[in-house]
Amino acid sequence: MRNYNKLFTLACLLATTLFSATQANLHPGITGSIDLSLFEDAKDAYLANIIDSLNGLSQFDYDLPRKQGFIKNNTIHITETPSDVKLSTSDNNVFNIEIRDLTVNFVSQFFRYNLWFIPVKGFAKIKMSKVNLLLSVQLTTKTEKSRTLLQFNVVKADLQLDYKRLDFDLGGGFLADFIDIFIPLFRKTISGDIERSVEAQLKSDLPQRLNQDLITDNGFLEPWKFPAFQNMTIDYSVEVNPSINGTYLGAGFNGTVFNKGMLHYKPVSDPIMMPFHNYKVKSRVQFFISEYFLETAAHSALQDMAVGFFISHKIVPESLPFDLTTTGLERYFNGMEATFGKDVPVDLNFTLADVRDFEIVRSKEKIIASVDFAIDFIVAFEDGRAPISAGKIEFNSTVVDFSVDVKGKRVTMEINDIDIEKIFIESDYLGNLDVSILKVFLNFALNEAIPFFNFLFGDYYVDLPEVIFGFFGIKDISFTYYDHYLECGISPKFLPLTSQKKLFDSFQKFNYLFEEKAFLQ
Numbered sequence: 001m002r003n004y005n006k007l008f009t010l011a012c013l014l015a016t017t018l019f020s021a022t023q024a025n026l027h028p029g030i031t032g033s034i035d036l037s038l039f040e041d042a043k044d045a046y047l048a049n050i051i052d053s054l055n056g057l058s059q060f061d062y063d064l065p066r067k068q069g070f071i072k073n074n075t076i077h078i079t080e081t082p083s084d085v086k087l088s089t090s091d092n093n094v095f096n097i098e099i100r101d102l103t104v105n106f107v108s109q110f111f112r113y114n115l116w117f118i119p120v121k122g123f124a125k126i127k128m129s130k131v132n133l134l135l136s137v138q139l140t141t142k143t144e145k146s147r148t149l150l151q152f153n154v155v156k157a158d159l160q161l162d163y164k165r166l167d168f169d170l171g172g173g174f175l176a177d178f179i180d181i182f183i184p185l186f187r188k189t190i191s192g193d194i195e196r197s198v199e200a201q202l203k204s205d206l207p208q209r210l211n212q213d214l215i216t217d218n219g220f221l222e223p224w225k226f227p228a229f230q231n232m233t234i235d236y237s238v239e240v241n242p243s244i245n246g247t248y249l250g251a252g253f254n255g256t257v258f259n260k261g262m263l264h265y266k267p268v269s270d271p272i273m274m275p276f277h278n279y280k281v282k283s284r285v286q287f288f289i290s291e292y293f294l295e296t297a298a299h300s301a302l303q304d305m306a307v308g309f310f311i312s313h314k315i316v317p318e319s320l321p322f323d324l325t326t327t328g329l330e331r332y333f334n335g336m337e338a339t340f341g342k343d344v345p346v347d348l349n350f351t352l353a354d355v356r357d358f359e360i361v362r363s364k365e366k367i368i369a370s371v372d373f374a375i376d377f378i379v380a381f382e383d384g385r386a387p388i389s390a391g392k393i394e395f396n397s398t399v400v401d402f403s404v405d406v407k408g409k410r411v412t413m414e415i416n417d418i419d420i421e422k423i424f425i426e427s428d429y430l431g432n433l434d435v436s437i438l439k440v441f442l443n444f445a446l447n448e449a450i451p452f453f454n455f456l457f458g459d460y461y462v463d464l465p466e467v468i469f470g471f472f473g474i475k476d477i478s479f480t481y482y483d484h485y486l487e488c489g490i491s492p493k494f495l496p497l498t499s500q501k502k503l504f505d506s507f508q509k510f511n512y513l514f515e516e517k518a519f520l521q
Contacts, residue, residue, distance in 0.1 A: 028239035029255020029293040032488075033248040033277035035284035039087045039095070041494055042472070062197075064113065065189050071124060073109035078102070089244050093139045094155060102131040106194070111170070126190075127167040132160040135202065137210070139242050139249075148238040149219045150251070152210040157202035163191035219254075231259045231304050232297075250276045255290065257297040265299045267292060267356065274485045283478070283489030290485050291358040294367070298355040308351040308373075309456045313380065317452060322445055324348070326379065332441045333377070335430045336390065340379045346390070349376040353394075365481045366401040366416060373398065391427025393442070395420055404479045404486070410461045411477070414454055418446045 062071045084100040106126040113120045136156035141148050166187050219237035240252030256266065274288040301307070313324040322328055326336040326344040336346075350373060357370040377390040399419040405412050420443050425433060446453075464474050475493035479486055 027271045028252030028274070029290050030287060031240070031250070031252045031274045031276045032285070032287040033250050035248050036089060036244070037247070038284055038492065043085055043087050062193070067114070069111065069113040071108040071111045075107050077105040077107055090136070093242055093244055094136050095139065096134065096136045099133045102133065104128045104131050123171050125169040127169070128161055129165045130162050134158040137206070141238050141241055145218055147219050150238060150242065152207050154203045154206050157199040159195045159198045161191040161195055163187040166191055231261070232300050233258055233260055245277070248277050252276070255293040257293065257300045259300050259303045262303055265296060267295045272484045278487060281489050283491055285490040285492060287488040287490070288485050289488060291360055295356060295358045302352065302354060306351070307460065308349065309459070311348040311350070311456070313345040313347055332438050333390070333430055334433055339429045340390065345380045345382065347378040347380050347387070349378060350374070351376070360481055360484055360486055362481050362483045364401070366403055368399060368401045371398045371400045372396050391425060391430050394424040394426070396422040396424065406477055406479070409464045411464065412461045413457060415450050415457070418450065419443065420446070
């Protein structure tokens with residue numbers, strides 16, 4: 001019965017989407033955990049929405065016993081929200097959903113019954129009350145194209161119908177009303193056949209539906225749909241098999257970020273023993289993000305988009321201890337004034353080239369990385385002449401430490417300190433420069449300008465989604481620093497029901513099916 005596919009998809013999608021794990025014996029780039037209580041919350045909050053999406057799904061055609069006729073064009077309709085639904089887990093990563101006292105309407109738009117030598121045609125409704133359904137779905141893995149992927153198997157599907165509670169309502173004319181007394185004779189046979197057919201259909205169709213996206217993507221996820229990151233992909237193939245451990249579900253994932261069609265960048269790094277759950281924090285969804293993941297993400301982002309900013313001399317705060325003019329920079333860039341004139345404004349163009357060698361430090365609550373960037377000094381003449389580059393300085397292996405910050409619904413980066421290591425000057429206009437003096441000046445100037453840079457870098461952020469899979473939003477998010485990995489704690493909030501009107505509309509549509517004008521031909 002395809003009708004229950006989405007009901008169990010709720011729990012299963014939560015399990016696959018909120019990466020989690022139990023013990024690391026390989027090299028996962030991402031680990032984490034999801035508290036099993038989320039499944040119960042999801043059930044309580046969204047059962048009405050799920051039933052709304054199930055109504056009207058097609059069912060099998062059915063031949064009556066002893067060639068007495070058939071029931072075709074059948075659909076299932078649920079007109080009452082189940083009041084007795086239980087979710088549980090058992091050994092071997094099995095999720096169980098048990099629905100009791102469910103009322104299901106089996107609707108046939110066309111039936112035929114052979115009454116002696118007279119074929120009687122019409123429409124039919126079979127109301128099935130006190131229906132019980134038990135589904136058990138196992139979360140495991142499979143090898144697909146030499147990659148280990150998550151997979152769902154339906155290990156049990158048990159539909160229990162009480163044949164004494166099958167009520168038949170036939171329509172289509174007085175003969176249909178007449179044979180209404182004969183059909184109940186087949187209650188027991190019909191109920192048994194429906195049970196077997198539904199159970200077989202669940203076991204074959206539900207795994208295919210649940211696994212379709214996992215197999216199609218082959219363990220690759222494109223998380224960013226906006227154009228700037230349209231080629232970035234995350235490898236979420238399984239490194240540590242999923243497992244239920246106490247109150248949480250876990251798994252470990254590859255976590256390599258790369259660009260499609262480009263050479264994959266894989267930094268040299270030692271395997272890191274990351275945890276999968278922290279019982280000391282209250283977050284019911286926890287991610288543990290390695291330096292490896294951050295470095296591949298940064299490298300891929302720079303491949304996918306240009307990162308930098310332009311600083312006009314007009315917007316530089318007066319509090320900064322240097323003047324962006326040829327005269328103000330003459331002390332450090334010999335020849336500026338002689339080449340371009342006195343007090344000519346100078347603009348700056350920053351370009352980020354590479355970020356590597358990530359190190360997350362718990363004691364400092366910082367992330368340290370080696371950064372390559374360049375500053376182009378652009379002389380902005382005020383007499384109508386076109387701007388011209390006075391020269392470019394490349395900063396290689398500059399040590400930058402920064403931290404991750406959450407502002408409302410945005411995750412941003414805050415620079416804390418800059419330490420210049422190597423500089424390379426490229427200019428056709430400037431004379432001999434004292435690199436040691438220039439390096440001291442640039443170290444001082446860049447660190448003094450950090451608040452200003454953070455303001456400019458505010459244009460680069462990740463917006464937290466308002467809704468994830470239609471099931472929940474993010475109430476808050478926090479980051480905790482450990483040596484070589486970040487802990488990300490998420491508190492989900494379940495959203496108010498929005499489908500009550502849809503549910504009512506589906507009931508109205510269901511009732512319309514039994515007006516004779518809908519079926520009589």
